[in-house]
Amino acid sequence: MNNKQRWMGSVVLLGGGVLLAALLLKGQDEINQDRQQNPAQAAEVENKEAGNHSLGSLTVDVETEKRLLEQQR
Structure with missing residues (x-):
């Protein structure tokens, strides 16, 4: 590699x-x-984000997610 290529690489x-x-x-x-x-x-968004972190384990399939949403209602 010559000096011009090194110089151009550093500039990039x-x-x-x-x-x-x-x-x-x-x-x-x-x-x-x-x-x-x-x-x-901003405070409302931060509170929602803090609440989402304490949900527990994540679900993988859609049926389990639907069931959990129904239970929360």
């Missing part, structure tokens, strides 16, 4: 890293703005 890797970081930071900013604009809705 560095550019990709910068692009990825920019996208991640932009996404975090948008999430923070949404939470500031709608704090009640």
